[in-house]
Amino acid sequence: MRIVWSVLGVASVTVLLSGCLPPQPALAPTAEPTSTPIFASDEEALAAAEAAYGAYVKAVDVALSTLDSADVGRVSQGQALSTVENSVTSYRAEGKRLTGTSKIDMTVLTRSSSSDAPLGPQIYSCLDITGTDVVDSNGRSVVPAARRLRVPVVVDTIVRSTDQSLIVENVEIWGGNDFCV
Numbered sequence: 001m002r003i004v005w006s007v008l009g010v011a012s013v014t015v016l017l018s019g020c021l022p023p024q025p026a027l028a029p030t031a032e033p034t035s036t037p038i039f040a041s042d043e044e045a046l047a048a049a050e051a052a053y054g055a056y057v058k059a060v061d062v063a064l065s066t067l068d069s070a071d072v073g074r075v076s077q078g079q080a081l082s083t084v085e086n087s088v089t090s091y092r093a094e095g096k097r098l099t100g101t102s103k104i105d106m107t108v109l110t111r112s113s114s115s116d117a118p119l120g121p122q123i124y125s126c127l128d129i130t131g132t133d134v135v136d137s138n139g140r141s142v143v144p145a146a147r148r149l150r151v152p153v154v155v156d157t158i159v160r161s162t163d164q165s166l167i168v169e170n171v172e173i174w175g176g177n178d179f180c181v
Contacts, residue, residue, distance in 0.1 A: 038159055039112065039121070046109040049121040052166035053155045057102055057127070060084050064098035064134075067091055076168040077158070083171070095137035103128040105150060105180065120157035120166045126180035127151045150180040 039045040055075045063069040069088040072081055091097055104125055111122035130149045133141050152174035157166040 038164060042109055042112050045112040045121040046107065046123065048166050049109065049123045049155065049157050050104070050107050052120075052157050052168055053107070053123065053125060053171075054104055056080065056168040056171075057104060061098060061101050061132075063088055064091060067097060079170045080168040091134075096134050096142060098132060098134055100132040102132050103130075110154070118158040118161065120159045120169075122157070123155050124174065124179065125153050125155055127153055152178050152180045 039048065052075065056072070059072045059075050063072050063084055064087060067088055069081075069085045072084045076084070105128040106126040108124045109121060110124055128150050129147075134143050136142050154170075154172050154174050155168060156170040158169045159165070160167050
């Protein structure tokens with residue numbers, strides 16, 4: 001079930017800012033940069049992280065519905081990629097697949113990237129999985145009726161060295177106070 005929640009903690013492209021905001025972490029003081037920062041502003045860093053996470057969520061939805069994770073490797077690496085690959089393998093073995101699409105409901109920048117590549121921005125996000133289901137080979141839902149429909153996650157990105165674009169490195173369900181309620 002942990003794999004299902006981890007993967008369902010990753011969703012699709014629509015970003016709607018809502019009134020609920022997660023706790024605002026204090027940005028750690030940084031040393032004087034030795035090179036030019038990747039993003040000119042926090043707004044630019046947030047937009048790039050939202051776009052990277054949106055592409056990842058869309059690729060995950062496709063991977064879990066088609067049981068083919070090939071496209072996920074173009075938008076992620078590390079834990080984010082291996083979680084999806086493991087989930088696809090598990091879904092295939094158990095005769096399950098995802099239906100519908102997820103939405104990114106809200107994002108907040110928690111860490112802007114610095115000149116210390118490959119570390120990219122980190123965001124809090126609410127993943128809305130209301131429009132999804134996991135079904136068995138007969139098309140019957142296998143998710144609990146009382147599942148959480150908005151999942152708080154923390155998304156870490158890294159900067160791809162080849163073109164300075166962001167990809168997702170890690171997605172974890174937020175363990176603190178639920179900022180998506």
